[in-house]
Amino acid sequence: MVKYPTxxxxxxxxxxxxxxxALLKKASFSDRGMTLEQQINESNQYYLDAGIAVVHxxxxxxxxxxxxxxxxxxxxxxxxxxxxxSTTDYNGVYQGYYLDxxxxxxxxxxxxxxxxxxxxxxxxxxxxxxxxxxxxxLIGFMTLERYFVTPASFLIQAWQNWKAxxxxxxxxxxxxANSFEIKSGFCPALPYLEAVDRxxxxxxxxxxxx
Amino acid sequence: MVKYPTxxxxxxxxxxxxxxxALLKKASFSDRGMTLEQQINESNQYYLDAGIAVVHxxxxxxxxxxxxxxxxxxxxxxxxxxxxxSTTDYNGVYQGYYLDxxxxxxxxxxxxxxxxxxxxxxxxxxxxxxxxxxxxxLIGFMTLERYFVTPASFLIQAWQNWKAxxxxxxxxxxxxANSFEIKSGFCPALPYLEAVDRxxxxxxxxxxxx
Numbered sequence: 457m458v459k460y461p462t463x464x465x466x467x468x469x470x471x472x473x474x475x476x477x478a479l480l481k482k483a484s485f486s487d488r489g490m491t492l493e494q495q496i497n498e499s500n501q502y503y504l505d506a507g508i509a510v511v512h513x514x515x516x517x518x519x520x521x522x523x524x525x526x527x528x529x530x531x532x533x534x535x536x537x538x539x540x541x542s543t544t545d546y547n548g549v550y551q552g553y554y555l556d557x558x559x560x561x562x563x564x565x566x567x568x569x570x571x572x573x574x575x576x577x578x579x580x581x582x583x584x585x586x587x588x589x590x591x592x593x594l595i596g597f598m599t600l601e602r603y604f605v606t607p608a609s610f611l612i613q614a615w616q617n618w619k620a621x622x623x624x625x626x627x628x629x630x631x632x633a634n635s636f637e638i639k640s641g642f643c644p645a646l647p648y649l650e651a652v653d654r655x656x657x658x659x660x661x662x663x664x665x666x
Numbered sequence: 667m668v669k670y671p672t673x674x675x676x677x678x679x680x681x682x683x684x685x686x687x688a689l690l691k692k693a694s695f696s697d698r699g700m701t702l703e704q705q706i707n708e709s710n711q712y713y714l715d716a717g718i719a720v721v722h723x724x725x726x727x728x729x730x731x732x733x734x735x736x737x738x739x740x741x742x743x744x745x746x747x748x749x750x751x752s753t754t755d756y757n758g759v760y761q762g763y764y765l766d767x768x769x770x771x772x773x774x775x776x777x778x779x780x781x782x783x784x785x786x787x788x789x790x791x792x793x794x795x796x797x798x799x800x801x802x803x804l805i806g807f808m809t810l811e812r813y814f815v816t817p818a819s820f821l822i823q824a825w826q827n828w829k830a831x832x833x834x835x836x837x838x839x840x841x842x843a844n845s846f847e848i849k850s851g852f853c854p855a856l857p858y859l860e861a862v863d864r865x866x867x868x869x870x871x872x873x874x875x876x
Contacts, residue, residue, distance in 0.1 A: 510793045537742065538740070549799040552797065554763070
């Protein structure tokens with residue numbers, strides 16, 4: 457059991473409130489003040505409705521300790537704890553390909569700190585890559601409104617570099633050079649499958665086929 | 667928000683207790699008195715450790731209403747509710763293939779009632795099948811100690827038959843004729859990937875390739 461970061465629910469609500477304010481203040485209609493997670497969820501719904509792909513966010517894992525069963529009413533969980541997830545947040549299927557990714561946002565402008573990922577997420581991406589999944593991180597530089605699909609192979613390399621040589625972040629330039637940038641839009645909010653198409657094309661070229 | 671069946675946690679515990687009793691009473695070392703879910707989780711762990719496949723059970727979706735943040739202690743969820751899942755329980759990746767399945771057990775001996783599935787699970791399996799995923803139900807006749815990997819195509823057909831013609835269950839004979847039976851064992855407890863291999867082989871034969 458891993459201790460969950462304190463205050464995990466409140467910052468999200470605060471972010472949502474900030475998001476609304478940002479929308480009023482600044483006429484940015486592309487990302488519409490949404491968090492990265494909201495943009496991805498909206499995109500997944502679009503892909504699902506259009507029959508393009510089936511990708512869902514996994515529920516937060518919870519350890520349930522005490523449940524009340526009030527008469528004539530639904531069960532109420534009265535004591536439970538957040539658990540560390542053993543996988544990434546998103547997975548699904550697209551044209552026969554298994555997709556697996558983690559989404560992370562930062563307010564930084566020049567680099568992305570690797571400590572935003574957890575060791576088990578990197579391990580999970582490695583395991584899925586070994587099984588020929590399409591694995592990546594979707595990194596949002598929220599202040600810059602720039603979004604990158606960074607293939608897991610590069611992320612794993614950067615992670616190992618951190619552990620071996622102490623380089624604790626990926627610079628924006630490194631991310632630019634090793635990722636597919638996607639532009640935030642309307643439908644879908646984040647067309648990340650365009651980047652997935654390019655990962656698939658690259659892989660086909662490498663292997664001659666799938 | 668869908669009302670969660672009352673008493674959902676207690677029956678599981680009762681089943682586990684029964685499982686232990688069954689183990690003591692009867693020297694069945696194959697399924698070792700495990701529930702179907704326990705057998706699948708153990709199999710998934712085996713497949714993961716051996717680098718054969720990456721399949722995880724999705725956490726139960728919970729709507730969190732109230733969280734306490736005690737000082738110097740981890741967050742405690744004080745009010746939360748079970749939510750209806752929008753997908754099946756298990757998915758993952760195996761040799762480049764997307765796997766998606768739902769596990770259901772019954773104490774029946776001659777048929778499997780379709781009401782054990784939820785409409786959204788059938789819909790989700792259809793959506794994943796459209797994306798060329800390997801989709802199935804893992805059905806356990808626990809009293810008979812017989813386990814079947816039933817391809818989603820047949821399950822969907824049976825479901826539609828229920829809705830159109832009122833036939834509310836699949837008979838054991840129908841399941842035998844349209845599934846791959848797997849034998850419960852030690853490592854893994856339920857070698858369901860053997861059935862997946864046969865689904866993949868059938869599909870290759872149908873399509874000439876993948």
